[in-house]
Amino acid sequence: MTIRALITGASGAIGAAIAEALAVSGHEVILHAHRNATTAEATAQAIRAAGGQAQVQVFDITDEAACRATLEPLAAEQPIQILVHNAGIHDDAPLAGMSREQWDRPINVGLNGFYNVTQPLLLPMITTRWGRVIAISSVAGQIGNRGQTNYAAAKAGLHGAIRSLAQEVASRGITANAVAPGIIESPMSESSFDADTVRSMVPMRRAGQPAEVANVVGFLASEAASYVSGQVIGVNGALA
Template sequence: MSETATSPDQPKTGEWALITGASRGIGAAIAQALAADGYGVLLNYRSNHEAASAVEAQIREAGGVAERLCFDVADATASGEAMTALVAGDKVVSVLVNNAGVSADTAFPAMEREAWERVLAPTLDGFYNVTRPLVMPMVRRRRGRIINISSVSGLIGNRGQVNYSAAKAGLIGATRSLARELAKRKITVNAVAPGLIDTDMSEDAPAEMIKHIPMRRMGTAEEVAKLVRFLASPDAAYITGQVIAIDGGLT
């Protein structure tokens, strides 16, 4: 299923940023931050039309440009159709933020294959499905920012998250390799690894987890968005292949 809401408005920069999983949490905060910098933002989401519409409305009310782009990044066919149409259109996508992901925590002996595949698909297949079509257009323009949202679970692991940690660690490996391939084309590829962030995904996190964070608090989606905003900016032109943890000192 796909749905695109169009707008006659053009972004101030003349360029667009595509954020996957942008209907809530970290993705929504990143979209709002990049819109504030003058990018038109493409809000990818899988099914929550109401939430995506709310983010779109907030960006437009603030004077930004936003459009919704509904497709499941884990679905190769749906992603292929959406990305082919996007690349063939008139939008110059210079920033890609691979943020879409889910968790399905359980002890590994009890983890069924469905839980394994459900977590790895949006992160790793989603990275491939969305990133690959945009790479050559970026190469031809010799400009681009690819920012992958990983996790501290991909750096240090976490009990009950073998699937999630594997997905996020795989994304880190992809980040470092792709950065080497694209550096001479002036395209940067970096990863952001959030720790415990106050979003819907962390609402069931045990309170004692905060005791292990040196800052003794959760981070906010807006703090993660500010880091992504920097990595997307001209000031970060010499930063590539890096994994930056934003976790209150946890790692």
């Protein structure tokens, strides 16, 4: 039976690249989207055109009830054995001038969203005695970043959650890891970092490609990574 994989935030550049990589590996991919469902559907159509299996599910990852209403029937139909939690947002401001709403938004999507999608899928995954939980974090969660105390807090929280979850499910054939990208080419990064800034910040003097993140995720999702768990793996051009 084909292994099913859910990728949250699959309408973005990194999420789309991950979905494409997992589909090429032979998995059925479920692309989550919220406001940009059309973009996610275009990725799914491209995967299907190439002979892969893909579908799009639209729901608000910050809404626990909506997550359960979508994911529990999917898992009852067939357990989702690969979960890639990629959804995340910025809402940047210095902490001294940050509103409570700004503080909450990245945490609700990135960290609370991790709970909302992971918790309903764990018991069905455990019954299969095989699974992969992969959280897409950020170098900001490792070294911090000015103006991103909220975003860095959300990503650092994922590191603790992943390390703890890895211990809870290790005896059940399930691994849990985080991938922490640095500056990756995408519309989000281009609005924050121009080419000169990237060259000055990153020792490799370039931004990474979404496929370079997807390649690491593909490895972690594979049988080759069966003894890798509880890790935070940087993909950052030696930035950290």
